[in-house]
Amino acid sequence: MVQDMLKPFKIIKIVEEDDGVQGVFFEVSKREIIGSSASELSADLTKTKTRVTNMASYVGVPAGGDIDLYLLNYLKETGWVL
Amino acid sequence: MGAIERMYSKDGDLRSHFPKGTLEFEEKVAEIEEQFGDQPANDWASISSPQWNSIYQDDIVSTIVNRNIPWYLRQEGIFAAGRKFFLRNSWVYDKIYLITTQEDCSLPRPVNATPLAIGYLVSVYGQPGEDDLSRYKCLYFACDNHSEVEEWAGEVLPKGGYKTFYAATFDEDADFTRLRMKSYVYDSPGIYSDLETQIATIIAER
Numbered sequence: 001m002v003q004d005m006l007k008p009f010k011i012i013k014i015v016e017e018d019d020g021v022q023g024v025f026f027e028v029s030k031r032e033i034i035g036s037s038a039s040e041l042s043a044d045l046t047k048t049k050t051r052v053t054n055m056a057s058y059v060g061v062p063a064g065g066d067i068d069l070y071l072l073n074y075l076k077e078t079g080w081v082l
Numbered sequence: 083m084g085a086i087e088r089m090y091s092k093d094g095d096l097r098s099h100f101p102k103g104t105l106e107f108e109e110k111v112a113e114i115e116e117q118f119g120d121q122p123a124n125d126w127a128s129i130s131s132p133q134w135n136s137i138y139q140d141d142i143v144s145t146i147v148n149r150n151i152p153w154y155l156r157q158e159g160i161f162a163a164g165r166k167f168f169l170r171n172s173w174v175y176d177k178i179y180l181i182t183t184q185e186d187c188s189l190p191r192p193v194n195a196t197p198l199a200i201g202y203l204v205s206v207y208g209q210p211g212e213d214d215l216s217r218y219k220c221l222y223f224a225c226d227n228h229s230e231v232e233e234w235a236g237e238v239l240p241k242g243g244y245k246t247f248y249a250a251t252f253d254e255d256a257d258f259t260r261l262r263m264k265s266y267v268y269d270s271p272g273i274y275s276d277l278e279t280q281i282a283t284i285i286a287e288r
Contacts, residue, residue, distance in 0.1 A: 005207040006176075008154045029153040033125065050150055072208045081208070082122040 020063035086272040090265045094134035125150040143167040173211030175203040192234040195223040217254045235263045242267035
């Protein structure tokens with residue numbers, strides 16, 4: 001059985017542009033630990049400091065293209081998803 | 083620094099976890115990235131040696147993220163997450179660990195066990211491996227009485243010099259049949275050795 005997959009991005013809205021391009025409005029988030037070396041990190045997990053960066057943006061997916069796949073590749077190329 | 087955790091299960095070899103910042107960590111990350119491509123290893127607290135898992139019929143390498151859980155895995159009660167690499171099938175699944183308590187845990191366990199977390203695999207879009215493996219639930223628990231756990235498990239289990247935690251994997255779709263027993267052994271304090279204290283802190287701050 002195939003599971004409902006989690007997606008590392010959130011599609012907010014899809015609009016069809018005049019030229020057939022699928023306009024995709026999406027959100028993605030990235031959270032980084034502040035102080036990454038082992039000596040800088042407390043053993044107490046609750047004291048971990050992180051910095052969150054959110055991005056809401058738009059990408060045009062060619063007509064007939066796979067929106068999820070296109071967006072995933074775009075976010076991988078730009079370092080938002082690993 | 084050597085392994086910070088040793089995990090035993092009778093169907094596989096010893097699994098050792100190596101913390102970030104060690105040579106072993108760097109070597110194992112490099113091996114994983116050679117097979118699976120770039121990974122968010124900067125967020126991993128540790129990575130393990132491979133271990134055969136009879137449920138999935140594969141050698142699996144585990145990583146743990148307990149400080150910087152990806153946003154798309156976050157949900158109520160999440161304590162940690164991990165990424166599992168299935169070396170033979172070349173699958174990648176994420177695993178989430180949700181805090182559980184004596185009151186809300188319905189999975190079988192020894193009478194005097196303290197349930198700590200329930201873990202299961204989730205499939206993430208863009209990662210290879212599409213089968214739903216979420217039916218397999220791992221219950222992580224503590225128990226001061228090692229003999230009681232051995233009796234419940236029906237097998238001899240290793241014990242750590244400092245501390246020992248346990249886990250049992252159940253098949254949710256087969257009337258919660260217990261499929262696998264695991265022992266997590268610590269000979270000295272480390273980042274995973276006081277799991278029950280960390281979870282109690284989180285529960286207290288809710």
